[in-house]
Structures are given as structure tokens and as C-alpha cells.
Amino acid sequence: MQIGYKLAAEAFGPAELVRQAVRAEEAGFDFVEMSDHYHPWLDEQGHSPFAWTVLGAIAARTERIGLATGVTCPTIRYHPAIIAQAAATLALLSDNRFVLGVGSGERLNEHVVGQGFPAATERQDRLREALEIIRLLWQGGYQSYRGTHLRLEDARVFDLPERLPAIAVAAGGPRAARIAAELGDALFSTEPRAKLVEAYRKAGGTGARYTEVMVAYAKDVDTASRAAWETTRWALTGWKVMAELPNPVNFEAASAHVRVEDVREKFACGPDPTPYLAAVQDYVDAGYDQIVLMNAGPDPDGFFDFFTNELADAIRRLRPVPA
Secondary structure, X not given: OEEEEXXXXXXXXXXXXXXXXXXXXXXXXXXXXEXXXXXXXXXXXXXXXXXHHHHHHHHHHOOOOEEEEOOEOOOOOXXXXXXXHHHHHHHHXXXXXXXXXEOOOOHHHHHHHXXXXXXXXXXXXXXXXXXXXXXXXXXXXXXXXXXXXXXXXXXXXOOOOOOOOEEEEXXXXXXXXXXXXXXXXXXXXXXXXXXXXXXXXXXXXXXXXEEEEEEXXXXXXXXXXXXXXXXXXXXXXXXXXXXXXXXXXXXXXXXXOOOHHHHHHHOEEOOOHHHHHHHHHHHHHXXXXXXXXXXXXXXXHHHHHHHHHHHXXXXXXXXXXXX
């Protein structure tokens, strides 16, 4: 098992994200994972820097810790040729510490370029074509591609690492899990769903299984849950909502019914490691082995100390409990 730290790119500016990545390395995390957004989920969060610039700075400031996007959509706001080049460059700058996490995207970030946001079936078809283009370019040489949705014309990525980045594909259902198995190197999900891991394995997937666990550290439960409610209540709206709304004001409206008590039920909150371990155990039981802690608490440095002193060893000792 490896343990990752989620860099909340919607809640912190670029310099602070780099600082947190350095602290995560010092605290003993195995990797950091960063979302690739154009907008935050809520205006209260107040940030959304360019992920690839921040990751490049992190690569330069760290020595050991892995880096990952969680996740990039390589089909609308970006063309997959750009992501193939960006990922290859970051792999070189980080000495092969980078994992490319990809998914079919959210309207929140992709609508900004004015090309619309297609239905889920087309988004997954586009993702499949994007992965084919990225793999093609990573073979080296000049390449062209003509798909139903995406094109590539006489393109070459000149700077390729000897070891190409692993690709983790986000999946919310069996169809995307098959894409992860067929064209990716790993699975990425945000729910403790054993059936999703089973679908990935049934389709031939043998790679790592990434997931995010929502937590909120503070010195008391009330402060932790209130902080999580203020910045991260959008996470309780569900993926059907999260994929489709265009702007933070829409998420404000969609999450208006979410109470602090609701957040407390979904997040491991406060200074006691017990609920954190119970939350992670659910994901371990479902078959995930790359556990990303997504801290929505108000004290990042306190959380790093809490992880080092109370969580790290205990999480690493967790094993799946037979059903």
C-alpha cells in the first residue's frame, strides 16, 4: 500500500501547494495528487492555479515523493497531444516520479473553451481516443490519428523519458473500468466500490487502484466538520451533479441542502485516528491499494503532524478483511 496526500488546488494558491507538497514529503507520504481544474467547486475556496506549472515546481522542490494528476481531462480543454507532451516533460523533470491520472472531465472545467460538454457516453469515447493518441505519441516519431472525435496530424513528442509515466484512468462504472484495464496502467476512483475493482480486474486490469478518502483534521470534531462544510460540501452532491454543473455558483445552489451533520457522516473528522482508520479500511476492503487522504480541515500543518504521529504506521498495517 502507498499513501498519498491530496493537494487541494481549489483551496490554496500555487506557492502554498508547493509548500504543502514539500511538507508531505517530510511527513512521510508516498505521493501527492493534484486536481487539474479551471474553476474551484465553490467561490469560498477561492483558487484554481494551473496544475502543470505547480507540479513542475513541486518536482524541482522535492526529491522522493511521487506526483500525480487526480485527474486531467485530455479531451476538451486540452488536446491529448498537449497532455502527452506535458506528462513526458514532467516525468523527465521529476526523475520518473509522475503518474498521469486521466478522466472524462466535468463541465465545471471543460465548458470554458466554448466547445460544449458532451454526454457521458461520448465523453468516454473521447477518453478512449485520447488514450490511444497519448500512447501513439509515446511510441516516438511522427504520428497521425483520425478518430470519430479527435484528430492528430503529423505530431511528435521530442523529449520522452526512458520509462513512460503510468496512466491511471478514472472510472465511475464498468465501462470506464474496462477502458482503464485496456488502455491504462491503473484504476482511479473515489468510492469504496468493490464491484468497480472487480470490473477492472475482470477486464484484465492488473495495475494499482487509486482512491480518495475524505477527512478533516482539527483539534476538535466541530471545528473540523465546520471547516469541511465551508469548503467541501460540494463533495456530497454526487458525481451525476458534479460532472454536469458549469460554475461555482451552481454548486453553491446544489449544496444548499447539505448540513454540517451530513458532512460529519461522510468525513473522518477531528483528532482521533479511529474514524480515519475505519474510513480507510472500507477502501482497503474494496480492493484499493493507493490511498489518498483528502484533508478538508483548517490546519494543513497540524494534519501533517497528525499523519506522521498517529496515522501513517497504522494505515500501512491495514489489510483487507474477508467478507
